[in-house]
Amino acid sequence: MAETLQKVIEENRQGEAYEPFQGDPNQYSKKFYIESYGCQMNFSDSEIVASILNEQGYGATRNFEEANLVLLNTCSIREKAEQTVRNRLQAFRKVKDRNPGMLVGVLGCMAERLKAKFLEEEKLVDIVVGPDAYRSLPGLVAEAEGGQKTVNVLLSREETYADISPVRLDSNGVTAFVSIMRGCNNMCSFCVVPFTRGRERSRDAVSIINECKDLFERGYREVTLLGQNVDSYHYAPENLEDAVTFAKLLEMVALISPKLRIRFSTSHPKDITDDVLHTMAKYDNICKYIHLPVQSGNTRILQLMNRTYTREWYLSKVKRIKEIMPDCALSTDVISGFCTETEEEHQDTLSLIDHCGFDMAYMFSYSERPGTLAERRYEDDVPEEVKKRRLEEIISLQYSHTRENHKMEIGKVFEVLIEGQSKRSELNWSGRNSQNKVVVFPKGEYGLSKGDYVNVKIISTTGATLQGEIVSVN
Ligand code: SAH
Ligand code: SF4
Ligand code: F3S
Numbered sequence: 001m002a003e004t005l006q007k008v009i010e011e012n013r014q015g016e017a018y019e020p021f022q023g024d025p026n027q028y029s030k031k032f033y034i035e036s037y038g039c040q041m042n043f044s045d046s047e048i049v050a051s052i053l054n055e056q057g058y059g060a061t062r063n064f065e066e067a068n069l070v071l072l073n074t075c076s077i078r079e080k081a082e083q084t085v086r087n088r089l090q091a092f093r094k095v096k097d098r099n100p101g102m103l104v105g106v107l108g109c110m111a112e113r114l115k116a117k118f119l120e121e122e123k124l125v126d127i128v129v130g131p132d133a134y135r136s137l138p139g140l141v142a143e144a145e146g147g148q149k150t151v152n153v154l155l156s157r158e159e160t161y162a163d164i165s166p167v168r169l170d171s172n173g174v175t176a177f178v179s180i181m182r183g184c185n186n187m188c189s190f191c192v193v194p195f196t197r198g199r200e201r202s203r204d205a206v207s208i209i210n211e212c213k214d215l216f217e218r219g220y221r222e223v224t225l226l227g228q229n230v231d232s233y234h235y236a237p238e239n240l241e242d243a244v245t246f247a248k249l250l251e252m253v254a255l256i257s258p259k260l261r262i263r264f265s266t267s268h269p270k271d272i273t274d275d276v277l278h279t280m281a282k283y284d285n286i287c288k289y290i291h292l293p294v295q296s297g298n299t300r301i302l303q304l305m306n307r308t309y310t311r312e313w314y315l316s317k318v319k320r321i322k323e324i325m326p327d328c329a330l331s332t333d334v335i336s337g338f339c340t341e342t343e344e345e346h347q348d349t350l351s352l353i354d355h356c357g358f359d360m361a362y363m364f365s366y367s368e369r370p371g372t373l374a375e376r377r378y379e380d381d382v383p384e385e386v387k388k389r390r391l392e393e394i395i396s397l398q399y400s401h402t403r404e405n406h407k408m409e410i411g412k413v414f415e416v417l418i419e420g421q422s423k424r425s426e427l428n429w430s431g432r433n434s435q436n437k438v439v440v441f442p443k444g445e446y447g448l449s450k451g452d453y454v455n456v457k458i459i460s461t462t463g464a465t466l467q468g469e470i471v472s473v474n
Pocket of ligand 3: 042074
């Protein structure tokens with residue numbers, strides 16, 4: 001008989017779907033070192049890899065010179081991201097020359113893109129593993145220990161690592177990433193992700209909720225639900241009465257505790273629904289912040305990018321968000337100089353930025369990626385210096401909006417979750433408000449700790465942060 005999701009969770013399938021790792025850190029005989037590049041998904045995957053390696057007797061170290069196994073979790077999104085990885089490999093070469101027994105593994109999107117070619121191009125690499133093949137890492141490491149170079153870049157339609165409990169790396173103990181889906185079925189013409197991460201699949205909702213509950217019980221106070229396109233989350237096993245949509249999942253996580261904050265990334269403008277927006281509005285602990293990548297403000301370019309929405313559609317989504325949640329902050333991604341972009345079309349991007357008044361943006365110039373639709377169909381014909389100049393215009397306009405938006409916050413009181421001590425002064429706390437803005441304020445005599453909530457009045461702003469003072473403690 002079909003059941004509701006709530007019932008399945010109440011029946012305490014915890015041990016089945018998600019089992020926190022109980023290892024003893026002193027049991028490790030060998031050490032691994034891991035560095036992650038690219039998006040939050042990659043950082044989250046590194047925590048899965050850490051868990052798999054822990055079970056094989058590998059403990060994490062922060063010093064690669066003492067590691068038996070050095071891993072780079074790589075990104076292919078832009079040419080520059082790949083160059084960074086190649087430069088980093090040079091640093092490992094020196095250590096490997098001194099210690100030939102040290103194994104070097106390349107994980108992630110660049111491993112998936114280049115496959116065995118990586119072994120030819122970078123002689124010091126021993127192991128190449130794609131994002132869906134991390135369970136095979138122990139076997140590959142064992143083979144490599146025997147002197148064999150090894151590769152596994154098989155993509156999967158099912159793998160979500162749902163049963164693997166991530167080992168939190170470099171954690172502040174307050175905020176954590178929780179992966180809810182993998183892959184991407186969109187085919188944005190500029191983007192390499194569908195090729196490096198494979199088909200979209202949603203993770204078992206019960207395992208997600210149990211992971212979030214476990215984090216809360218261990219003192220974490222914020223989870224960020226991760227996917228390339230979270231709004232198309234869809235979990236529909238036969239034993240459930242109703243499919244779990246992203247809105248439903250958000251609600252289930254929000255109900256764990258009012259003291260657990262929920263964020264998510266990334267939303268695609270074509271898929272974010274009113275249902276999601278109403279769920280966000282209904283729960284105070286779902287943060288009022290949406291990252292909604294636009295890429296371009298011009299409809300013809302959006303079409304070439306295969307984003308499947310128009311400028312007007314995007315603007316109407318932004319309007320809808322503000323109608324339902326007037327206090328919701330918005331950020332975006334923008335690409336300058338996509339194939340055939342004219343000066344006028346670039347102006348459309350600037351006017352869209354003006355119109356939306358984003359709180360923050362990630363801005364890039366177009367970088368052609370091998371194998372993508374754009375590489376095969378269009379000419380990368382905007383000269384590099386034009387892309388750069390357009391990017392600078394975009395950045396300078398966006399910065400003026402960020403500064404303006406920050407100034408408007410002066411005098412307001414926000415609930416801030418304390419994430420830790422400010423980097424600049426041990427007398428100050430640093431945290432974020434619901435809108436994802438960093439707030440720094442004096443600790444005072446309140447005896448607070450990280451993970452506590454406080455109400456902070458904003459008194460000034462500099463660059464990307466707000467400064468304030470505590471008005472009350474929650
Ligand atoms: N899944 C997310 C984005 C993942 S990639 C989404 O759809 O929004 C993060 C950002 O990198 C993209 O939003 C885009 O702005 C940028 N990007 C992706 N491919 C790029 C390329 N070839 N050149 C420049 N920027 C790119
Ligand atoms: Fe890339 Fe588009 Fe998928 Fe985002 S939605 S990962 S930009 S293909
Ligand atoms: Fe990079 Fe792969 Fe993420 S290409 S942005 S690490 S999905």
